[in-house]
Amino acid sequence: MDSFSVSVSKGLASKDFEAGNALKIATFFGLFQAIMPAVGWSAGVSIVDFISGFDHWAAFLLLCFVGCKMICESTRGESQKLMGSVKIGILLMLSVATSIDALAVGLSLSFLKVPILTPALTAGIVTFLLSFGGVYLGTKFGRFLGRKVEVAGGLILIGIGAKILVEHLV
Numbered sequence: 398m399d400s401f402s403v404s405v406s407k408g409l410a411s412k413d414f415e416a417g418n419a420l421k422i423a424t425f426f427g428l429f430q431a432i433m434p435a436v437g438w439s440a441g442v443s444i445v446d447f448i449s450g451f452d453h454w455a456a457f458l459l460l461c462f463v464g465c466k467m468i469c470e471s472t473r474g475e476s477q478k479l480m481g482s483v484k485i486g487i488l489l490m491l492s493v494a495t496s497i498d499a500l501a502v503g504l505s506l507s508f509l510k511v512p513i514l515t516p517a518l519t520a521g522i523v524t525f526l527l528s529f530g531g532v533y534l535g536t537k538f539g540r541f542l543g544r545k546v547e548v549a550g551g552l553i554l555i556g557i558g559a560k561i562l563v564e565h566l567v
Contacts (some may be wrong), residue, residue: 399424399495399557403460404528404549407483408535418483423529429492430499431521437503440511452497453565459494460558468551498561538559 407422408414499520506513535550 398527399498399561400430400492400524400533401527402553402557403491403495404531405535405538406553408532409538411532411536414533414536416525419529419532421483422488422532423525425488425492426495426528427495427521429526431526433496433499434506434520435513435517437505438502438507438517440504440509452501453562456494456497457558457562459490460561463491463494464551464554464558466551468548468567480530494558505521 404422404426408419411418502512503517506516
């Protein structure tokens with residue numbers, strides 16, 4: 398759902414729906430949601446204490462950084478450059494931020510001795526489909542809501558980061 402929300406924000410920052418960009422965004426998010434649990438599963442118990450100490454902070458800081466930058470740039474009319482961008486660096490940062498918790502899920506599955514292939518593929522495919530749909534929905538709503546939506550998109554990212562942080566701290 399985090400990837401879906403970010404995808405909606407990416408769509409909100411776009412003026413028109415472009416299937417190629419939606420596919421790129423969905424592919425990044427889907428791949429990371431499939432790869433991260435597999436990495437976590439592979440790591441097993443050896444790094445669980447190390448990762449669990451900061452994963453929520455990393456996701457929070459990355460999403461807040463992008464959200465704040467988007468809000469600041471919306472006042473200058475530049476936020477579409479950031480959130481509307483499909484540059485690899487931005488997509489990597491957002492993909493990692495929204496899939497860090499999947500790493501912990503993979504770790505948990507390794508403790509339970511659950512094979513990882515089916516859960517990882519399922520997470521990747523579902524995330525791909527939701528992310529593609531999120532970009533599409535975001536572009537449709539963005540046309541009706543105008544520039545205010547850019548600030549809303551930044552707030553959504555900050556909210557997702559805060560949610561991840563609170564869930565891990567509480």
